[in-house]
Amino acid sequence: MSSCSLGVNALRSGLQAAARQSEKRFVPIAFSARCFSSGPCSTRATRQPRHGGHGQPTITASYALPRNGRSGLLPRWPGIRTIFKGRDVTIATHYIDLPPDYVDKEGLPFAYHPLEAEDVVALFGPNITTAAANELLRILHGRRVAGTLEDPSVLINTAHFGSQHQSIALDYLRQHLPVDEIANAGLRAEDELAALEDGEGGGEEEAGEPGSMSRLKMYKGADAQSKKSVYGTSALDAIRAQNEAKWKAKLARQEEEQRKREEEEQHGQAGPLQVADQARARATGLRVALPPPSPKMEEFLRKGMSDLEEMPEMSKRARLWPSAALVLVVTGLCVALAAFYTPPQRAGRLFPDIPPAAATVGALILANVVGFGLWKLPHMWRLLNQHFIIVAATPRASTMLTGMFSHQKFWHLVPNMVVLWLFGVRLHDEVGRGAFLATYFASGALAGLGTLSWAVLGNNLLLASLGASGAVYGVGAAYLWLHRFDHFKVFGFPLPPSEGFQGLSIMALVAALNIGVLFTRGRSIMDVTSHLTGLATGLAAGHLYEKKKARQRLEHGAASRTAMLPKPLATRE
Structure with a gap:
């Protein structure tokens, strides 16, 4: 239900869909994120908002660190920015493909774009920064290609990473980017052996780093190497020569394909090679390069950015007290609304022919649909990015209210509105408009x-x-608490002879599912804290309504008994 960016942006997905509809020529990955660096997003910062102190960084589901984020091209908060692939990224998988300037401490690209914060949190947990996680993945992938996974001389470059994080990173790379690590290690061993036989001893290389000199000897062919070898020509040399010939042919094909890709890009259309790249990227979970935006869309994205260069220095109290004060006032007003609201007569209603429950719940659903639609308008991105997302780094008190009418994804909006309608109409009929609205807000x-x-x-x-x-969790919990011992069926299930699920069991199941998310390592961006807080608030509201109904029944019974007593005879004057 509520989307959360642990570590950058539900806004990304919302803006991506918006840009896709607004500009068919390209598919920008836009973020309502406010990132703190011009490189990979981390807790270090580099820009400040035009609107001042309470700028809104968004982080996934509105987050400053979105899925498969882009190194060096992340959005500067609190604005919106589109990320494109400025140049082709080569993802090497063979030892022969190592670039001449490869060093272990820098590693090799493992995807078209590095992981974003939400992916890092889902994969590694919260105890590693996004930049550090991507650095670890680059180094380990470089070692897989260079054949140095078991080389103790390079371990110094990953000594500051925990063994668990290294194991997770290696498992992730092996699952998403297959590499023949054994073959690469064997080729590296042959390369070093050839260097030793030549009497060079690897002196031209940095310790532990496969440099270009020793690697390029493989291009000389088996004959030249066998002449220098103290062991003479062997079957291994012949096999090695065949492999080198195959790889040289492969390199030639890659160069030709790269040339054709550049020609396709110059014509501004996706040719067969680009289509194949995109299909392969989708199959392997890698991001594909995106064409540049139109000048009009670039203008929208530019206006959505701010000048915030670093995260404002604020105490925890300063970040919390304005929002806490507003919520305290809102809660007090809700209590008063539930206690003193008097519904208007039928003639005084705005839509007298519509049942009050349908009118009230329908108005809330309409407000949420309007909020969803605004995310599809590029002109509104800056306003929504600043005022309709709850952000921990620089919170705005008003977002405690506006955030509950903000959805960026269709799959996020629809379940919320369906549940709101199913439970909201029933709760409204049972407790009245004032109590229902008080519960929702x-x-x-x-x-x-x-x-x-x-x-x-x-x-x-x-x-x-x-x-x-x-808010939806609160409405549902209030109704289910009032009917906690009643039985409910969903689309006729469970089948007879079962009477259905008790309201209490439904609430327990929902709470358990949310708590279970905290112990999973999936890609969920669910805001569990929001769900459980809303659920608890709804339970408290349902309990109060139950006590109020019991008190009203007692008062009504007392009044009925009083009415049944014989009236005293009037005293004559």
């Missing part, structure tokens, strides 16, 4: 504050959230 505001507090107190400032999930 109090649950949404407290859920936003819960997310913000969790992020700030946990020093997870690269986190943001948006969506109506907290």
Whole structure:
């Protein structure tokens, strides 16, 4: 339900869809993220917002570090920026493809674009920065290609990474980017042996680094090497010569394909090679290069950016108290609304022919749909990026309310609105408009504050959230608590003789599913804190409504008994 950027941007996906509809010529990956560096996003920063102190960094689901982020081209917060591949990135998988300037401490590219913060958190957990995770992946991939995974002389470059992180990174690379590590290690061993036989001893190389001199000896052919070898010509030399010939042919094909790609790009159309690249990238989970945007779209993206160069220095109290104060006021107003609201007569309603519950819930759904539609308008990106996302790094108090009407993805909006309609109409009919609206707004505001507090107190400032999930959870929990011992069926399931699921069991299952997300390493960007806070608020509201109904029944019973008593005779004067 609520999307959360642990570590950059639900906005990315929303803006990507928006840009896709607004500009068919290209598919920009845009972010409502505010990134703190001109390189890979990390906790270090480099820009400041035009609008001043409470700028909005967004981080996935509105986050400053989106999935498969782009090194050196990440958005500067709090604005929106489109990321493109400025030049072709070669992903080497064979020892023969090592670039001449390869060194272990820099590694090799493992994807068209490095991982984003949300992917890093899902893969490694929260105890490693996005930049460090991508550095580790580059180094390990370079070692897989260079055949130095087992070389102790290069371990110094990864000594500051934990063994668990190294194991996770290596498993990830082996799953997503197949490399014949054994063959590469064997070729490196042959290369070093040839260098030793030549009497060079690897002196031209940095210790532990496969330099260009020894590697380029492979191009001389087996004959030249066998003449220098103290062992003479062998079957191994013949096999090696055949492999070198195959790789030289492959390199020639790659160069020819690269030339054709450049020609296709110059014509501004996706040729067969680019189409094949995109299909291969989708199959392997790698990002493909994107064509540049139109000048008009570039202008929209530029206006969505701010000048924030670094994360503002703020205490935890300064980040929390404005939002906490607003939520406290909103909660108080909701309590008053639930207690004193008097519904208008039918003639005084705006839509007298529509049932009050349908009108109220329908208006909330319409407001959320409008918020979703605004994300599709490039003109609105800057406003939405600043005022409709809850961001831990530089929060705005108003987003505690506006964030619950903000959705960037269709799959995020629809489930929320379906659940709101199913439970909202029933809760409205049972407790009235005032109590229903109080539940919706109090649950949404407290859920936003819960997310913000969790992020700030946990020093997870690269986190943001948006969506109506907290409010929807509150409405659903309030209704299910009032009917916690009633049985419910979903599309006729479970089948007879079962009576269905009890309301209490449904709430327990929903809570367990959310808590279970905390212990998974999947790619979920679910805002569990918002969900659980909204759920708790709804339970509290349902309990209060239950007590109020019981008190009203007692008062009504007492009034009925009083009415049934015989009236005293009037005293004559």
